[in-house]
Amino acid sequence: MKILHTADWHIGKVLHKHSLEDEMQLFFEWLLDTIEAEKVDLLLVSGDIFDIANPSANDRKTYYQVLTKLAAMQIRVIITGGNHDSIGVLNAPKEILNAINIDVVGGATQPITDELILLEHEPDGQSLVVAAVPFLRDKDLRSLSTDKAFDSRTQAIRAGITAHYKTLHEASNSLYQGIPTLAMGHLFAIGSLTSESERDIHIGNAAAISSEAFGTLFGYVALGHIHRPQVIGNNPLVRYSGSPIPLSFSEKKDTKSVVIVELKNNTFEEPRVIPVPKARELKKISGSYEEVEAKLKVYSPDFPLPSFVELEVKEDAFSNLILSNLESLTEQYRQDSTFKILKSRPIFKTGVKDTSDLFVAGENIEDLSPIDVFKKRIESEEITADQTSQLLNAFTELLEIVQTESI
Ligand SMILES: [Mn+2]
Structure with missing residues (x-):
């Protein structure tokens, strides 16, 4: 059998x-x-x-x-x-x-x-x-x-x-x-x-x-x-x-x-x-803006379906120019038939901070799991390690109930 x-x-x-x-x-x-x-x-x-x-x-x-x-x-x-x-x-x-x-x-x-x-x-x-x-x-x-x-x-x-x-x-x-x-x-x-x-x-x-x-x-x-x-x-x-x-x-x-x-x-x-034969490549391209741009230029995947690409641009200092360049780079390849840019993350070591910088610069809220967000939230409270773990357990329990609840 x-x-x-x-x-x-x-x-x-x-x-x-x-x-x-x-x-x-x-x-x-x-x-x-x-x-x-x-x-x-x-x-x-x-x-x-x-x-x-x-x-x-x-x-x-x-x-x-x-x-x-x-x-x-x-x-x-x-x-x-x-x-x-x-x-x-x-x-x-x-x-x-x-x-x-x-x-x-x-x-x-x-x-x-x-x-x-x-x-x-x-x-x-x-x-x-x-x-x-x-x-x-x-x-x-x-x-x-x-x-x-x-x-x-x-x-x-x-x-x-x-x-x-x-x-x-x-x-x-x-x-x-x-x-x-x-x-x-x-x-x-x-x-x-x-x-x-x-x-x-x-x-x-x-x-x-x-x-x-x-x-x-x-x-x-x-x-x-x-x-x-x-x-x-x-x-x-x-x-x-x-x-x-x-x-x-x-x-x-x-x-x-x-x-x-x-x-x-x-x-x-x-x-x-x-x-299982690979139908689509998932590809992460990272480096400085210039490196990412160069790597993208020579990237020519050969799979039955267009690749899904994630760009990660790492620069030392915050720059609006890099941000807008990255946007036009993504735009430039929008019509490409061999790959699609699914997301692009700029990461700056130093630079301006605003309220959205509660998370690491370049991290989108949709990339975080609910538990990550909850952890960030309780980090800002002055509570003991014991209380933290109790809260985390309670949150996980609620999350499981919500996620596994049958419709
Ligand atoms: Mn599964």
């Missing part, structure tokens, strides 16, 4: 007001071709299907078009919800998708054993149990860990997630004895290398999960949430597939990929990483 693991599609993602729809479409075409060429039997998508809880009609259309094509290929598909997804949006078409071999687990289920999906006697005679665990929200975790008192919320969350996996492992053992198991997950694992496009989960990521919580319980663990492809705890069978396309400039050097793992004679073989 051949399994393809991907995650973090983030359909609908916009980068500095520019849609990533075109590279997403190219990825889907490539994915369908790869599934066919590799003769994949099972596709796993570990959360963050959509970028926002209430995706546009167009983004939903994209999703259903892909699912329709997958169904026509007669493979099994298992989709779980991520922290960006609305449980309701993913689960609404659950029954109809089920009829075409697509299982959807938008949020934690009641009973928990509904998260176990049995694939029985696939063409090669191989069976498999998939513990399709979606992103676990606070309320899902509390129900499992009420019998114990924990020193902190962090500990309670960690224990809740660990208990969730353990319960599924035990249930699978008693219901489907002897059948290999695989777990999906959308969580923050200890030791994972992040980029700038993941949204913090569970108190600012403080409740990171050790790979031991699930690594030894399941034959393969297909993780989502972290956008850089990576192995966790040195175990090639516990890994993040990463997002299929770069979702932020911090991922510009990543090689995006999907994972193929084969299950043969009840054993998971060493997974293979298949790189």
Whole structure:
């Protein structure tokens, strides 16, 4: 049985007001071709299907078009919800998708054993149990860990997630004895290398999960949430597939990929990483104004889609001339067909300060996360470190509720 693991599609993602729809479409075409060429039997998508809880009609259309094509290929598909997804949006078409071999687990289920999906006697005679665990929200975790008192919320969350996996492992053992198991997950694992496009989960990521919580319980663990492809705890069978396309400039050097793992004679073989062809380059050009101008002149990318460029001009002293030059430089390339300048940041070491300089010169408010802005705000208060951390925790908690609230 051949399994393809991907995650973090983030359909609908916009980068500095520019849609990533075109590279997403190219990825889907490539994915369908790869599934066919590799003769994949099972596709796993570990959360963050959509970028926002209430995706546009167009983004939903994209999703259903892909699912329709997958169904026509007669493979099994298992989709779980991520922290960006609305449980309701993913689960609404659950029954109809089920009829075409697509299982959807938008949020934690009641009973928990509904998260176990049995694939029985696939063409090669191989069976498999998939513990399709979606992103676990606070309320899902509390129900499992009420019998114990924990020193902190962090500990309670960690224990809740660990208990969730353990319960599924035990249930699978008693219901489907002897059948290999695989777990999906959308969580923050200890030791994972992040980029700038993941949204913090569970108190600012403080409740990171050790790979031991699930690594030894399941034959393969297909993780989502972290956008850089990576192995966790040195175990090639516990890994993040990463997002299929770069979702932020911090991922510009990543090689995006999907994972193929084969299950043969009840054993998971060493997974293979298949790189996703790069459709668009994300490029940061920095230096003095003159250097940036010269580098732009010779920049001629060659990818299917126009590159997205970020300019960073670093000068010693504040200069209005530099600012206006930078503006006309950006204007000059507006019609270029090989790249688009998404943003330009002037950074001056010294110079005039005004009220907008509460932040580092050249930093746009839209580049900051809500937590950054809140941190800046409480920095200006005369409070103790203890109060600061209490306020930060409370703010993070509220932020999580706002961001994960289903629409
Ligand atoms: Mn994600």
